[in-house]
Amino acid sequence: xxxxxxxxxxxxxxxxxxxxxxxxxxxxxxxxxxxxxxxxxxxxxxxxxxxxxxxxxxxxxxxxxxxxxxxxxxxxxxxxxxxxxxxxxxxxxxxxxxxxxxxxxxxxxxxxxxxxxxxxxxxxxxxxxxxxxxxxxxxxxxxxxxxxxxxxxxxxxxxxxxxxxxxxxxxxxxxxxxxxxxxxxxxxxxxxxxxxxxxxxxxxxxxxxxxxxxxxxxxxxxxxxxxxxxxxxxxxxxxxxxxxxxxxxxxxxxxxxxxxxxxxxxxxxxxxxxxxxxxxxxxxxxxxxxxxxxxxx
Amino acid sequence: xxxxxxxxxxxxxxxxxxxxxxxxxxxxxxxxxxxxxxxxxxxxxxxxxxxxxxxxxxxxxxxxxxxxxxxxxxxxxxxxxxxxxxxxxxxxxxxxxxxxxxxxxxxxxxxxxxxxxxxxxxxxxxxxxxxxxxxxxxxxxxxxxxxxxxxxxxxxxxxxxxxxxxxxxxxxxxxxxxxxxxxxxxxxxxxxxxxxxxxxxxxxxxxxxxxxxxxxxxxxxxxxxxxxxxxxxxxxxxxxxxxxxxxxxxxxxxxxxxxxxxxxxxx
Numbered sequence: 001x002x003x004x005x006x007x008x009x010x011x012x013x014x015x016x017x018x019x020x021x022x023x024x025x026x027x028x029x030x031x032x033x034x035x036x037x038x039x040x041x042x043x044x045x046x047x048x049x050x051x052x053x054x055x056x057x058x059x060x061x062x063x064x065x066x067x068x069x070x071x072x073x074x075x076x077x078x079x080x081x082x083x084x085x086x087x088x089x090x091x092x093x094x095x096x097x098x099x100x101x102x103x104x105x106x107x108x109x110x111x112x113x114x115x116x117x118x119x120x121x122x123x124x125x126x127x128x129x130x131x132x133x134x135x136x137x138x139x140x141x142x143x144x145x146x147x148x149x150x151x152x153x154x155x156x157x158x159x160x161x162x163x164x165x166x167x168x169x170x171x172x173x174x175x176x177x178x179x180x181x182x183x184x185x186x187x188x189x190x191x192x193x194x195x196x197x198x199x200x201x202x203x204x205x206x207x208x209x210x211x212x213x214x215x216x217x218x219x220x221x222x223x224x225x226x227x228x229x230x231x232x233x234x235x236x237x238x239x240x241x242x243x244x245x246x247x248x249x250x251x252x253x254x255x256x257x258x259x260x261x262x263x264x265x266x267x268x269x270x271x272x273x274x275x276x277x278x279x280x281x282x283x284x285x286x287x288x289x290x291x292x293x294x295x296x297x
Numbered sequence: 298x299x300x301x302x303x304x305x306x307x308x309x310x311x312x313x314x315x316x317x318x319x320x321x322x323x324x325x326x327x328x329x330x331x332x333x334x335x336x337x338x339x340x341x342x343x344x345x346x347x348x349x350x351x352x353x354x355x356x357x358x359x360x361x362x363x364x365x366x367x368x369x370x371x372x373x374x375x376x377x378x379x380x381x382x383x384x385x386x387x388x389x390x391x392x393x394x395x396x397x398x399x400x401x402x403x404x405x406x407x408x409x410x411x412x413x414x415x416x417x418x419x420x421x422x423x424x425x426x427x428x429x430x431x432x433x434x435x436x437x438x439x440x441x442x443x444x445x446x447x448x449x450x451x452x453x454x455x456x457x458x459x460x461x462x463x464x465x466x467x468x469x470x471x472x473x474x475x476x477x478x479x480x481x482x483x484x485x486x487x488x489x490x491x492x493x494x495x496x497x498x499x500x501x502x503x504x505x506x507x508x509x510x511x512x513x514x515x516x517x518x519x520x521x522x523x524x525x526x527x528x529x530x531x532x533x534x535x536x537x538x539x540x541x542x543x544x545x546x547x548x549x550x551x552x553x554x555x556x557x558x559x560x561x562x563x564x
Contacts, residue, residue: 032377047407105303236400
């Protein structure tokens with residue numbers, strides 16, 4: 001640090017006292033928030049409020065809860081909710097099971113290997129979602145790469161149905177969301193004090209016991225953070241299920257899309273959107289209150 | 298055991314992405330693997346088709362402008378939030394983070410409806426506004442967390458030496474938080490360049506982005522032309538990743554400096 005800066009640091013308090021009250025400028029730091037806040041108010045909050053308002057309208061004038069009643073009383077839409085939650089839960093659990101060992105391996109290996117693993121996780125992370133879904137379509141279609149390899153190995157005669165069903169959704173979504181899980185787990189695991197592991201070992205605990213009773217509990221903040229993040233992202237998923245999934249079991253986002261594009265039923269689409277929004281923020285709220293997840297991103 | 302699993306999972310992550318590269322040089326008319334021969338037909342098909350090239354051009358322009366606009370808005374918000382204390386500040390931050398957490402389809406229909414009303418839908422500005430909205434949270438998040446951790450004495454020193462607020466910001470604050478700005482810019486660019494859910498509603502006959510063209514190509518028989526542009530993007534991303542980590546990868550293994558931070562950023 002330059003010498004004059006050091007002197008200045010000592011004098012800052014004096015300087016502050018002198019400067020602030022005398023400052024004639026009407027500038028206050030919070031004013032900087034005004035342009036972005038105005039941008040959000042006009043192009044984000046207002047459109048969302050309109051969606052909320054529209055969800056209470058119907059064919060007749062006046063407010064009505066008809067759209068919500070229709071949504072929660074129809075077995076079709078209850079099944080959509082069930083499908084969405086089932087897919088999200090499976091995707092979250094599989095991501096956790098697959099991501100945990102990778103994140104763990106990243107904390108115990110040499111710096112160079114860790115860097116290689118990080119790159120292997122980050123390349124798919126930065127690659128466009130559409131491109132990755134496209135890759136899976138090439139791999140999984142009935143005359144696709146996977147089926148052709150299995151056929152030429154003589155393992156199967158008929159192509160396996162790998163996409164346009166729930167299996168396709170699982171493969172695609174796990175591939176896209178796994179990096180988020182790993183990148184949530186890794187910093188927490190990296191921050192675990194190695195001395196605690198050593199202490200447990202020197203006190204006579206076996207490797208496996210130490211891992212289960214010392215390392216795993218200490219990694220829990222990463223586990224809950226990653227799981228909530230992946231689950232919340234899953235329930236709103238749209239691109240992957242509509243390209244890799246079938247037409248039978250659709251997720252909530254797809255139901256909204258059908259209402260808007262095919263049926264032009266804006267009030268109903270708005271009502272489903274508000275329900276999905278409530279689910280998303282309900283889960284985030286619960287994770288903050290119950291699991292004390294502080295920061296997701 | 299651990300390494301066996303790790304390698305399998307990493308292959309699961311990386312192979313499906315990398316398989317695009319050999320397939321983009323396929324001589325076959327169809328998406329066959331392994332490719333029967335080498336050809337650059339899909340690259341010619343891509344760059345020979347003005348529709349594809351135009352979509353790429355619009356996407357790049359859109360991503361650059363989105364990055365600039367979201368940096369301006371995001372840094373203003375982060376600077377304002379980090380320097381002031383008021384009631385409801387946490388709520389404001391939550392609202393700024395919303396476009397990142399609200400499912401894309403909801404943002405899509407909300408913006409689409411609003412922009413259709415003021416006839417901004419299927420215009421370049423309409424797309425720019427939507428993309429900026431989606432990108433700003435990433436800039437605010439990276440820059441704000443850096444500004445909060447910043448030692449306030451640097452700025453105070455500069456101010457007490459007589460520098461104005463603006464000079465202090467550009468000569469002291471910006472150089473310190475440059476990595477966060479850079480990382481925010483990368484997120485903003487990628488957000489815009491990839492965005493499809495909201496974009497899908499806002500594109501029209503007059504304007505189409507690259508992801509929208511890909512989306513249309515996916516719905517029609519998996520157009521193999523997509524492999525060409527996908528391979529280019531994947532190679533660029535891989536190069537950036539490897540080059541930005543080249544010191545750790547190819548340099549001499551540092552001995553007995555275990556506590557050094559790897560530059561993972563906060564991605």
